[in-house]
Amino acid sequence: MEHKVISRENLGKWLDTITREYDLIAPTLDDDVVLFKEVKSAARVLLDYNNTVLPAKDHFFPQTETVFRFKASAGQLAIEPEPPLARPRVLFGVRPCDLKSITLLDHVFDGDFQDGQYLDKRARTVLVGLGCNSPQPTCFCGSFGIEPGSSPAADLFFTEMEGGYLVNIQSEKGKEALQKGWSFFADPDAGQVKEASERAANAKKALKLSVDPKGVKEELDHFFESPYWDEISPKCLTCGICTYICPTCHCFDINDTSGQAGERFRCWDSCMFTDFTRMAGGHNPRPTKKERVRQRFLHKLRYFPDRYKEYACVGCGRCLQKCPVHMDITQIISDVKGGKLQNAAK
Amino acid sequence: MVAKAEAMPAKCRDCDYPNPVLSDVLIGEEVQPRQITPQDRYAEVVELESYKREAKKDYWDKVFDRCIRCYACRNVCPACDCKECVFDQVEPRWVSKAVNVPENRIFHITRALHVAGRCVECGECERICPMHIPIRKLNKKIAKDLGELFGEQRPGTQLDEKPALGVFAVNDPEEFM
């Protein structure tokens, strides 16, 4: 793999150069909330942060996105699809867990019935990963085979080191973006490459939280019905926090603005909400919290792996941090592994 | 170690009811309530009131823009008790599911007004908000206005007190007419 190094100071210069040809999306502060947002200058890019409150998915699958505009009049109907991105983008500072989650979303939006809007953003975005040197207590990416210090899903991968960063060039698309400011980068010496790989190894060791998801799907195959679901669901508020901050949750709704001229848009939706499966006429196949909580965990740990052969969790730990009632997916995984569903069923 | 004051949610720092207002059995000692003057209580609101109209709008639009409409603030609220919330109704849909400033504004103002006079200022909404929306500020603004219009009430502290907006009196001010 090709490596480069860049100093902290030059990183800012490179990012500023980038903005001439790309839209730059990077972690930045909105009051005290860290979010991926478009920034016009490198000065607004936050470099010391654990992770963003919302995952990067918003920039491929926005919370609200116009699909097309329409105009209807007597005997006429005009449909104007939403145009593609005006400019290519650089998404800077994505953590390995979120990088992995994007590849999981690819399963959904690519494949049969390719989702043009998602794929356009995907194809025209340079993914710049940033290794984690100090994972948080809620991070358990390692449990899903994700390394906090590297990621094959990125086009460019940055590892923070003394005074700067080591850059792994992982795709042509990434290299092209780097070349916009080639002079800001230098060739690393062997010591620097070694330092970066040591840092990555240390980050992995620093992960405190872990679970072993092996066999969880197979176990869950037998426990759609289990009193365990009645046990864990009452405390859930059925709010949308866990689904909206989750980098792999991808359920959406489609709605129109009313009137003769307007737009059809899609927006995030949550299987936790009461109206998610309620049909016209009132029948609801998932009428209570129990079915909805069960759906969320079975979707991540059984149905998604059934369809796409991978778990739909990347161990970013956001739900652990933000769920108001401390619903804990690592606990649920351990319970499943520990035979709790089986015992509850007896 | 973190200092206690730092670890405490904002809502606890300005709480003046540290003891349950009603209990059959009280576990532990009563705590000496802090003296919080109305000036302190509403300091943030007063500051906001001093803004020019446009600046007020900008302030709220900026924070509402961040709201992801996860509805956690509503679901955790002890005063939210509708059988079916207007934001969950589908046929017809009263508020668009699009998450943008105008729709978020409607959500926040509707929520705040619907708990007006019943909000006990437990502050759970703000504590759990993943996006750090200053929800209590909105609640407090309404509490302050209600106090000025109908006399100061502290909802939830008096068993026999009716919420200001839950009763009608002929001498009620008619500010809005």
Added chain:
Amino acid sequence: MQQSSALKKSPLIPEVATIEKITQETPDVKTFRVVFDDPSVMDGFTYRSGQCAMVSLPGVGEAMISITASPTRKGFLEFSVKKAGMLTGALHEAEEGQKIGVRGPYGNSFPIESMYGKDLVFIGGGIGLAPLRSLINNVLDNRDKFGAVEIIYGARSPQDLVFKEEILENWSKVKGVKVHVTVDKGDDDWKGPVGFVPAFAEQVNPSPAGSIAITCGPPIMIKFVLQTLAKLKFTPEQIITTLEMKMKCGVGKCGRCNIGEKYVCVDGPVFTLAQLGNMPNEF
């Protein structure tokens, strides 16, 4: 992921089509004959009996509706729509000549090849005859490929029977086809049988030997029809039905319609009873 040159079209964008003809079937069911404005889209829209399409009125919304026309009859689509929600309500207000959006076809279909040489028993209730009608006309247009055909159909009242003319004038006159029609409650003019579909089907008493039963209708009717069929010794493999779930995207992405790992919009709506037995009971 490779750099793509042109933007692929979103699968959520419908094609413009015109409502050419509206037939009032019952007080709350209308059949819409629809033709795509672009002839190449019309030609390219190849579907199988049992498949559905997303019908939309921009400004109101979309709904997944089964295609009631038979693929053996080309050049148009037909949808029979019962007035139930916002979209279907607005469709009922539509006039001939109005433009709508249609995308699809979606979902699996009736396994018609596996029915070759078999006797077929159709059991429908109310608007549930709509998806069956596509298959029935398909079968009748390929009459020699199938054995005897028994059509058992019922509705709440004589006014609620859909496709009346077709049932009486066309289907019942085809050789080897027997049509049995019942209503829950008759009126002064009704001379036919009265009674609920499941009990009526039991009286008709179709034989399971070499047969396949296909049933569509309101969930409660299906529930009892399945009991009847079990009584008549039809095996779960011999029974085919369709599921209804809330749908939004129709293309297996929005996560709305899943029952276990199955997405009804792409893996359904047609399932054998044997398949349903392996799915979580969440529909």
